[in-house]
Amino acid sequence: MESPMVIPINNIRREVRSLKINIQRVMEDIRTISSIRPEGSFGSTRFSYSEEDRHAREYVIREMTGAGANVWTDSVGNIHGRIVGTEKEKSRVLVGSHLDTVRNGGPLDGLLGVAAGLEILRVFQEEKIKPVRDLEIIAFSEEEGSNFGATMLGSKCLAGKAGLEELRRLKNDEGITAYEVMKKFGLNPDSIEEDLFKPEETYAMLELHIEQGQVLEDSGASLGIVEGIFGMTNIHITLKGIGNHAGATPMGLRRDPMAAAGRIIGKIPEWVNQIGSTQLVATVGKIQAYPNASNVIPEKVAFTVDIRDMEAGFIGKMESRIREELERLGKEGIQIQMETIATSPSVSLSREIGDILKEEATAMGISNRNMYSGAVHDCAMFTDMTKVGLLFVPSIGGRSHVPEEDTKEGDIGAGISVLLRAVCRVVME
Ligand SMILES: [Zn+2]
Incomplete structure (x- = not known):
């Protein structure tokens, strides 16, 4: 029996496992973006559709473009950066998290997942990796609900779980609707329908996020492979x-x-x-x-x-x-x-993606454990439409949404390395 695919897959795994990220570059992304804050505030305060958000966006768009991605911002402000795959008819792989923060929040919530996406794009460019599927990095807007009190608004709109009606109803503290705020920021929420997530166009979605709890730190593991969300x-x-x-x-x-x-x-x-x-x-x-x-x-x-x-x-x-x-x-x-x-309802994440994350972590000798998430993240909006994987790194002292929010650099490196390798395998499938 001929099975010519077996050898290439093994080759891919071998090559994937030799890939290296540049942690200095990632830390620089995190330092630069997390220090954008309004005068007089502390920690990270980066509400979607604010001046600080605009600066952060410029940085993300510049990095994505520099790494060879086609970049666009959708109707509600999610930033997409896509590398085109070699096989047009195959559906894309999405990787990302959110760019906004709570007031006086920490440097890593959301931003870690965006910075991981930027680094993956740069590694793809440097190593001249040609994915089979399109690889799309996404920086979601308004995840924290800081403006309008509704969490995950950017991903919800993309997933079709919120729409124009919601945007016209939700208001910020000044009584201005989400719709108006987005328009003023230069977006066009009226064309929301055109941006809707189409299940047939997406093969998988992966997100790297800080745990924001203390389970990983207490267990001594560097990575958490999330099986489900409460x-x-x-x-x-x-x-x-x-x-x-x-x-x-x-x-x-x-x-x-x-x-x-x-x-x-x-x-x-x-x-x-x-x-x-x-x-x-x-x-x-x-x-x-x-x-x-x-x-x-x-x-x-x-x-x-x-x-x-x-x-x-x-x-x-x-x-x-x-x-x-x-x-x-x-x-x-x-x-x-x-x-x-x-x-x-609780959601279960993809066993298949979870297994790939676990295999890659284990192959690198990185301690990991399977776990559940008590908090909801952007990727949870898509579990009914595509295969979703979520990877956690430990939060020091379990602290988050405060300026002290932190993760060991070694754990950040471990998380992004495993994400990179998993993404490489999935975009080659
Ligand atoms: Zn978050």
Whole structure:
């Protein structure tokens, strides 16, 4: 039996494994872009469609162009840089992350994945690698929701999960719509339809991102191969009691919704333990008392609970425990209301891409582990349309969205090297 393909594939793997990245160049990209910030701010503040964003874009576009890519910016501001493959009829491979930050954020969130893309383009140019498939590097805009409070807006629009209606509805703090902000920035959101992601045109998508948690650091691994992203349910609870004077109302005669809320919130960690999922997390991150005065028993307390897990069943169990406790409070005279305000299902990433990432990491002798992500990233928008791989590097101290956000240079190098090798294999398929 003839099988001529076996030899070339082995050749590709051998050649791919001799490729080297230039970490100094990558660190320079990160230093330069992360230090673009408004006067008087600290860390990285680079909101999409701002002056800082414009400077960062110029840098990214210059680097992409210099590395031989055809570069364009789409209707909502995502930057694309494409190297054309040798086989026209084959679909492209996408690699990237986001270019924007939160206010006073860190240097690596999003930018690491963009800088990795730039370095991959430069290695392709230097090594004269001719991919079979088109290789497209992408820098997504407005992932953090810093302007309009809606996360992953750039990738969502591309994926068709947000559109003109959303852009006309979402507003920034000054009351200006996303649509207007984009127009003012020189974009043309009206042509959003033309940019829509077409599943048949894409073979795979890969993203490198910092973990933003402490799982990798604690485990001592340099790389995390993400198998799936947690599903999430966000519930809003309102408890109503009787508002009254803090001094004149004896303890036995109160209907205090704050004390009731405290009972629920205090029990959440215990319930998470009892439910027995190793992944389940639940968070009360927002609470509001009415009227919110130090000498008044509040008449009403409202808070949110964010619950995440890979399995919807565990999220459901947590919701039931909360509901049971609320019913108990109801019998004690507190009026209760529980409303689900947002849900997103968990997503599984491509086993095939995950295996390639793992093979390349292992071949380089880089410690790695499979894991789940509690946070959602741009690539998650495309899991229903293409094969998606997500690679994590450790965050020192698990810290992110703060100026102290950092990753060891060795881990950054490991992440980009493994990404490069995986991308090389996928674009040759
Ligand atoms: Zn990010």
